Amino acid sequence: MVTRVFLLASSVLLLLLALSAGLQRLGLAYPPAGLAMEHGPLMVAAFFGALIALERAVGLNQAWTYLPPIFMVIGGFLLTLGQPLGYPALLVGSLLYVAVAAYIYRLQPADFTQAMGTGAVLLFFGNVAWILFKNPAWAALLWAGYLVLIVAGERLELSRFVPKPARASWQFAAAEGIALVGMLLFPFAPGVFARVAGLGFVLLALWLLRYDIAWVNLKREGVHKFMGISLLTGYVWLLLGGALLLIYGLPYGGLMYDAILHSIYVGFVFAMVFGHAPVIFPAVLRLSIRFHPLAYGPLWLLHLSLIVRIYADLAPAPELRAAAGFWNALSIVLYFLITAVVSLGGLRERRSL
Numbered sequence: 001m002v003t004r005v006f007l008l009a010s011s012v013l014l015l016l017l018a019l020s021a022g023l024q025r026l027g028l029a030y031p032p033a034g035l036a037m038e039h040g041p042l043m044v045a046a047f048f049g050a051l052i053a054l055e056r057a058v059g060l061n062q063a064w065t066y067l068p069p070i071f072m073v074i075g076g077f078l079l080t081l082g083q084p085l086g087y088p089a090l091l092v093g094s095l096l097y098v099a100v101a102a103y104i105y106r107l108q109p110a111d112f113t114q115a116m117g118t119g120a121v122l123l124f125f126g127n128v129a130w131i132l133f134k135n136p137a138w139a140a141l142l143w144a145g146y147l148v149l150i151v152a153g154e155r156l157e158l159s160r161f162v163p164k165p166a167r168a169s170w171q172f173a174a175a176e177g178i179a180l181v182g183m184l185l186f187p188f189a190p191g192v193f194a195r196v197a198g199l200g201f202v203l204l205a206l207w208l209l210r211y212d213i214a215w216v217n218l219k220r221e222g223v224h225k226f227m228g229i230s231l232l233t234g235y236v237w238l239l240l241g242g243a244l245l246l247i248y249g250l251p252y253g254g255l256m257y258d259a260i261l262h263s264i265y266v267g268f269v270f271a272m273v274f275g276h277a278p279v280i281f282p283a284v285l286r287l288s289i290r291f292h293p294l295a296y297g298p299l300w301l302l303h304l305s306l307i308v309r310i311y312a313d314l315a316p317a318p319e320l321r322a323a324a325g326f327w328n329a330l331s332i333v334l335y336f337l338i339t340a341v342v343s344l345g346g347l348r349e350r351r352s353l
Contacts, residue, residue: 126139292338
């Protein structure tokens with residue numbers, strides 16, 4: 001229990017550091033240098049890497065499976081201290097996570113464990129692209145694929161309980177394959193294969209919008225409805241990010257680069273975080289996480305501020321983009337604060353009974 005709590009708390013701290021680095025990139029935090037260039041690695045390779053690997057370790061309940069999140073947390077904190085040893089720690093952590101994913105697939109060979117295992121491989125390849133090949137655009141695309149396939153695999157698992165035609169299986173496999181071709185071959189012809197990856201993301205988003213069990217949750221109340229809304233709105237952002245990637249390719253920096261990546265990383269990924277947190281955190285902490293309708297506030301703030309950010313990217317309007325980026329970060333912090341306060345209040349109530 002102590003290890004789980006420590007790793008989860010460390011992951012949340014890495015999230016805050018990653019958000020601070022993002023604000024520095026927008027020129028909203030001072031000094032403007034510092035962690036700015038580590039925003040991507042801290043957010044994806046460290047925070048999301050550790051959080052998702054921790055969830056897997058808790059599910060497996062085997063000591064060795066905690067090594068990936070431990071290495072990722074260590075790597076993330078070393079990066080914040082300016083220590084180059086953070087990079088090999090992240091590499092080792094992601095490679096160990098591939099081993100965990102392979103072990104999970106061996107225990108349960110299925111299309112969804114394959115998709116999540118492929119996502120783990122993309123995390124490792126993304127770290128290699130960033131650290132060894134010094135190619136941030138390729139790393140960003142691979143990291144995006146990691147998160148997309150992790151989520152898609154989890155939703156594919158749950159979609160087993162939703163009636164769907166036989167063609168749905170090969171449609172998912174085809175969309176995944178197209179995305180993988182684009183991501184893996186990106187360095188050989190970036191203008192072509194970024195668009196191939198974008199097509200794959202669009203097809204995965206359409207599959208999720210068509211077949212995901214989240215539609216069932218909309219008919220329920222409370223936390224289930226919140227989860228459904230979070231997931232379905234997140235799929236729309238994945239659809240938009242994939243469409244922008246399909247149309248424009250992936251520029252090496254600039255406002256369109258910001259629009260494409262943050263449609264996926266902020267709109268899609270954090271909508272998934274909001275929607276899955278009521279399930280993930282109880283599993284990790286072995287506690288009941290309470291839901292309060294106030295959670296809708298950060299969710300809509302996330303979406304509205306991201307709409308403004310994408311508009312500012314396309315306009316372009318750099319000052320408006322920076323302001324929207326601040327509200328993006330604030331929505332994430334507010335969500336975790338509301339969840340923590342409500343859950344701690346519920347815990348006190350149960351102890352007083």
